[in-house]
Amino acid sequence: MNLIILFEKDFISENKVCLKDRRLNHVLSVHRASVGDTLRVGLLNGKIGQGLITFLNDKEMEMEIELKEESPPSLNVQLILAMPRPKALKRIIQDVTTMGIKKIYIIKTWRVEKSFWSSPVLKEEALFENMVLGLEQGKDTVLPSIEIIKLFKPFVEDRVSHIIKGTKALVAHPVAERKCPKNINEPITLAIGPEGGFIPYEIDMLKAHGFEAVSLGERILRVETSIPVILGRLCK
Numbered sequence: 001m002n003l004i005i006l007f008e009k010d011f012i013s014e015n016k017v018c019l020k021d022r023r024l025n026h027v028l029s030v031h032r033a034s035v036g037d038t039l040r041v042g043l044l045n046g047k048i049g050q051g052l053i054t055f056l057n058d059k060e061m062e063m064e065i066e067l068k069e070e071s072p073p074s075l076n077v078q079l080i081l082a083m084p085r086p087k088a089l090k091r092i093i094q095d096v097t098t099m100g101i102k103k104i105y106i107i108k109t110w111r112v113e114k115s116f117w118s119s120p121v122l123k124e125e126a127l128f129e130n131m132v133l134g135l136e137q138g139k140d141t142v143l144p145s146i147e148i149i150k151l152f153k154p155f156v157e158d159r160v161s162h163i164i165k166g167t168k169a170l171v172a173h174p175v176a177e178r179k180c181p182k183n184i185n186e187p188i189t190l191a192i193g194p195e196g197g198f199i200p201y202e203i204d205m206l207k208a209h210g211f212e213a214v215s216l217g218e219r220i221l222r223v224e225t226s227i228p229v230i231l232g233r234l235c236k
């Protein structure tokens with residue numbers, strides 16, 4: 001935990017918070033902090049600063065806080081992600097949040113298993129928890145926006161053109177002729193398929209609505225591996 005995320009409910013006065021949950025356990029077991037120590041803190045969707053520990057035991061911790069710094073800049077990328085395996089989605093949400101992506105669309109495609117949509121990982125509270133874990137890792141406070149989309153064709157036909165407006169729209173596709181570009185100096189919309197990739201019909205639809213298909217080369221990577229690899233190439 002590189003940053004302790006604070007919530008409005010934590011405040012017991014204007015500049016004082018009290019923590020009693022996993023954040024307290026982390027401070028005790030990992031930071032091994034004590035009264036008088038300062039920790040990096042940030043208010044969810046607000047500013048970042050320091051928290052001075054004024055009281056601490058195994059039940060609760062109180063801190064006096066001072067928040068003056070802005071969150072780091074977001075990554076100029078929005079992600080359209082075919083629903084992956086639920087276990088993988090937890091890690092992906094954390095990772096892309098850490099990397100600074102602020103808009104995520106989770107979509108249904110032909111190769112997405114129907115059972116995935118009943119997973120508790122898609123519940124609002126689970127998505128929120130994994131986004132907060134990503135913020136803590138990346139020393140960020142600004143929560144991403146996640147939208148769940150279960151109809152592929154209407155999404156592409158009715159919304160994609162508006163979503164990608166003003167961005168360079170790329171869809172990762174293992175058999176694409178063009179290699180993934182590097183160091184793009186403009187906003188990006190990146191579409192990532194499920195295990196096995198988008199089917200040809202889906203690729204054709206995306207291309208017809210403004211996407212360009214790109215490849216990482218001969219090796220086919222897992223979804224959770226391909227995302228940081230592609231972002232590492234695209235972003236300066």
